[in-house]
Amino acid sequence: MTVKLGHNRYGKAGVRLVRVVREGPVHHLKDLNVATALSGDMEAVHLTGDNAAVLPTDSQKNTVQAFARKHGVGEIEEFALLLARHFVGAGRAVHHARVEIEEYGWRRGGPHSFVRDGGEVRTCVVHHDRDGRTTVVSGLKDLVLLNTTGSEFHGFAVDEYTTLQPTTDRILATAVTARWRHLGESGDHAASYERARSCLLEAFAGTHSLSLQQTLYAMGERVLTSCPELCEVRLALPNRHHFLVDLSPFGLDNDNEVYHAADRPYGLIEGGVLREDAPDAGFAWE
């Protein structure tokens, strides 16, 4: 029996690219997930291990990042066309390029602050026992926020394993999980939710951050000082790291424009803020 090579393609998937365009204090954001796939004369690599026709998937990823810097990212269809034409034009072995792009929508939350569209979930946990004790905890999760500036991180402890460089300007992004404990059990829960959510957004956008921990505290503090019906806030803030891509090998500078949005590992900053006079939580958080 003889066999032969069937359909094949190869490329880089999950190229998470964030491009920031700065017009003075007003920033614009494009957030993409790009997948490239090339096919063509690829018998040799599969059958003999001859890689001469193979443009590495790493180079494909670099091209996506460099093109974002060089040409900007307008409509995703146009960016995809630009890339696909480049890959097919670049190597004679490549007959076909498939470029798939997902664009994540962000709504403006301030001049340099953005709120990810969709996906946010409102939550609550109520306890009630036969002794008539009741607790109400409301909250939200998957509220994705991002600041394109106004975030620094430096002055941290350094040991023999520390390689992180201090920064005075970085992207700060997180997916907020927040829960807040009510003092009572009744009230206008719709209005309370909207107020607490707005406080989280305003504090995130309005805090010049020296750490995500500081931003966390500011968010909890804002909720408690603006919502007298609440007595305790607990927050979990993953630090969605955005790494500036080094484009110097391609003769391109990168002055805080093109980032790799890493999904793991991520910092996880957790903390609570409570009123000095908060009553005992009992089973509220169980």
Ligand SMILES: O=c1[nH]c(=O)c2[nH]c(=O)[nH]c2[nH]1
């Ligand atoms: O805001 C931050 N807090 C940290 O504790 C931390 N650790 C780290 O590596 N980066 C950051 N950023």
